[in-house]
Amino acid sequence: MKNSVGIETINTYVGQTSLNIRSLFEARGLDIERFDNLKMDEKSVSLSCEDPVSFGVNAAKPIIDQLSEEEKNSIELVITSTESGLDFGKSLSTYIHDYLGLNRTCRLFEVKQACYGGTAAFQMASCFVASNATPGAKALVIATDSARTAAKHTYAEPSQGVASVAMLVSNQPDILELDFGANGYHGYEVMDTCRPKPDLEAGDSDLSLLSYLDCWEASYATYEKKVEGVDFQETFDYLAFHTPFAGMVKGAHRNLMRKYKKARPDAIEEDFQRRVVPSLKHCVKVGNVYSATAYLALCGLVDSAEIDDARRVGIFSYGSGCSSEFYSGVIYPHSRKKVAQMRIGDAVNRRHALSMEEYEHIIDLNMEWFFGIENKAVDLAGYEEIYEKQLQGQGYLVLKEVKGYHREYDWS
Numbered sequence: 001m002k003n004s005v006g007i008e009t010i011n012t013y014v015g016q017t018s019l020n021i022r023s024l025f026e027a028r029g030l031d032i033e034r035f036d037n038l039k040m041d042e043k044s045v046s047l048s049c050e051d052p053v054s055f056g057v058n059a060a061k062p063i064i065d066q067l068s069e070e071e072k073n074s075i076e077l078v079i080t081s082t083e084s085g086l087d088f089g090k091s092l093s094t095y096i097h098d099y100l101g102l103n104r105t106c107r108l109f110e111v112k113q114a115c116y117g118g119t120a121a122f123q124m125a126s127c128f129v130a131s132n133a134t135p136g137a138k139a140l141v142i143a144t145d146s147a148r149t150a151a152k153h154t155y156a157e158p159s160q161g162v163a164s165v166a167m168l169v170s171n172q173p174d175i176l177e178l179d180f181g182a183n184g185y186h187g188y189e190v191m192d193t194c195r196p197k198p199d200l201e202a203g204d205s206d207l208s209l210l211s212y213l214d215c216w217e218a219s220y221a222t223y224e225k226k227v228e229g230v231d232f233q234e235t236f237d238y239l240a241f242h243t244p245f246a247g248m249v250k251g252a253h254r255n256l257m258r259k260y261k262k263a264r265p266d267a268i269e270e271d272f273q274r275r276v277v278p279s280l281k282h283c284v285k286v287g288n289v290y291s292a293t294a295y296l297a298l299c300g301l302v303d304s305a306e307i308d309d310a311r312r313v314g315i316f317s318y319g320s321g322c323s324s325e326f327y328s329g330v331i332y333p334h335s336r337k338k339v340a341q342m343r344i345g346d347a348v349n350r351r352h353a354l355s356m357e358e359y360e361h362i363i364d365l366n367m368e369w370f371f372g373i374e375n376k377a378v379d380l381a382g383y384e385e386i387y388e389k390q391l392q393g394q395g396y397l398v399l400k401e402v403k404g405y406h407r408e409y410d411w412s
Contacts, residue, residue, distance in 0.1 A: 005130045005180055006173025006329055007122075008138070009066070011342045012165045012299050013059035014286050015044040016390035018351040019359050021158045027356045028153055035158070039246035039280075043161040043287030045354060046146050048365040049378045049387070049398040052084045052164070053095045054409060056144040057397040060166035062342060063140075064100050073103045075168075077128055077139035080110045081117030081291040083195060084145045086371065086407065096142060099397055099409060114193070115242055116319025117291035118143030118165065123325070125169040126178055138170040145290035151201055152363065159245045161287020165295040174338050175302065176313070176329040184223025186215050187323040194321065198371035208320060209248065215324035216241075216252045216316055217259070223326045232260040233271065236314035236328065238305055240279040240297040244288045249276060252316070278305040285348050291319070302331055302339045309333070352386050377401040387412075 020042055025035045046055070064072060080093040091110030111120045118141070125139035147160030167175075192211045193203030224230045241249045253272050257263040263271070281300035289296055294317045301313065310330050318324045354362070361382045369376075378399055380387050391398060391412040400410045 003130060003132070003171070003180075004173050004177055005126050005171055006169070006178040007167050007175040008170040008172045009063045009168040010165065010175050010295065010299060010302075010339060011059050011062050012163055012282070012292070012296055012344055012347075013055050014163045014282070014344075014348055014351065015046050015050065015055070016351055017045045017047065017354050017358075017362070017386060018042045018285070019045055019354045023356060024158050024359075028157070030155060030158070034155060037247045038158060039250065040159060040284050040287065042285045043158065044163055044289075044351065045359060045362060046162040046366065047362060047383060047386070048369055049380065049391075049400075050162075051369070051399050051407070052082055052086065052144040052146055053092050053099075053407060054397045054399055055146070055162065055164035056080060056092060056096045056142040056166065057099045057409075059144070059164040060096065060100055060140060060142055061397075063166055063168050064102070071138070073105075074136055074138050075102055075106060075140050076134055076137040077107045077125060078102065079121040079125055079139065079141050081112070081121040081141070081143045082110065082145050083112060083114055083117065083290055085110065085112070087405070092144065093142070095407060095409075102140075113323050114319035114321050115244075115288075115290045115293055116317050116323040116325070118293075118295055119317035119325050120323070122167060122169065122295075123183070123327075126180070129169055129171055130180060136171070138168055141167045141169055143290075143292035143295060145292055147287070155205065156201065159288045161289050163286050163289040163292055163296060165292040165299065167295065173329075174332075175335045176298065176331055179227075179312075179328045179330070182223065182227045183325055183327040184219045184221065184226060185323070185325040186218035186222060190320075190322050192320045192322060199367070203320065211320070211322050212242075212244075212248065212318050213252055213255060215318050215322060216326070217256065219316065219324045219326040220256060223328075232256055235312060237275065237311040238278060238301055238313045238331075239276050239316070240294065240301050240313055241276070241316045242294045242318045243280065243283040243297050244293070246280050246284050249280065282344060282348055299339060299344055302335050303344055305331075305336070307331055307333050307336050352390050358383070358386070373402045374405050375403060
């Protein structure tokens with residue numbers, strides 16, 4: 001009997017405010033040619049009453065609310081992945097587990113490897129389910145990250161977003177059924193980007209681009225060696241990439257189309273539009289959300305692709321520093337119907353569009369909420385109207401205050 005494993009349900013929370021990227025370029029006096037290379041439209045921006053915990057809970061709660069009590073109690077593993085942690089020891093999973101009201105017979109922990117973290121958590125959860133150590137057990141994976149606003153006035157600022165993606169992993173893979181064991185991975189030490197201090201993202205953008213491309217080619221080559229009869233263009237109906245910005249994805253796709261298919265520019269563009277563009281639907285409006293980005297791309301793909309039969313998806317995940325993986329799975333017509341129930345596109349479209357003045361004020365407030373806060377209450381000063389419009393009475397989790405390093409939340 002086939003032992004299926006994969007994503008049963010998926011959802012994302014993209015926050016309540018957004019910023020137009022062209023407006024940011026113009027306000028910062030950045031080179032407009034580089035805007036064209038980014039191929040991005042908007043990015044999500046968090047409020048000071050939001051953090052990686054509240055984002056994670058808000059992504060996962062609609063999933064948990066759909067479960068029966070028996071199904072809810074079958075969750076035996078909660079893994080968070082982030083490079084936006086709030087404590088050196090205590091993981092975000094402990095807060096998220098509590099606010100979701102999950103059974104205490106549960107493993108709680110966190111993984112970190114830059115933007116690869118979400119895939120590390122997902123693969124770990126999938127192996128747990130596939131082991132059948134507890135028949136019927138499920139795992140909850142939550143990738144949640146927020147940009148560091150210290151990137152202000154740099155070319156990194158336009159691409160940096162905030163979001164969380166929650167995935168229920170089980171032996172009922174309604175969203176994505178894994179080709180279990182079909183993985184190619186590649187990793188080595190490189191200082192392309194890092195977060196050496198809570199208020200700093202540092203690195204070499206050119207080196208990061210080269211490392212991403214190197215890992216993409218090497219992890220795919222490993223997959224091809226491992227899985228018999230693979231053809232880059234024919235095996236995968238769709239592709240979803242870790243998407244720091246859409247321009248990087250386009251370059252990565254072009255490189256392998258040239259190498260493996262010797263394709264001409266017009267054929268490469270047609271293939272990109274058909275197999276890759278559906279995955280960019282949400283990414284170009286939310287930005288790079290680190291450990292959650294590959295799965296935001298998957299959400300966009302399932303939400304917008306033509307899925308009239310079983311379709312194989314190749315997924316590439318990259319995390320600076322670095323670790324990478326290319327793996328595959330199958331999506332179905334019912335996958336799209338189930339993702340559509342989460343109304344992700346509606347959530348993206350209902351965000352409040354910030355003016356530059358509002359944006360500057362909000363990121364200045366966010367600078368006060370870096371790692372290590374001991375005692376501080378959230379002050380809505382300067383964005384009360386946004387809070388009332390977007391959050392008040394909507395039942396989202398928001399940060400209320402920090403007391404003795406312990407974070408306390410409430411429902412809006």
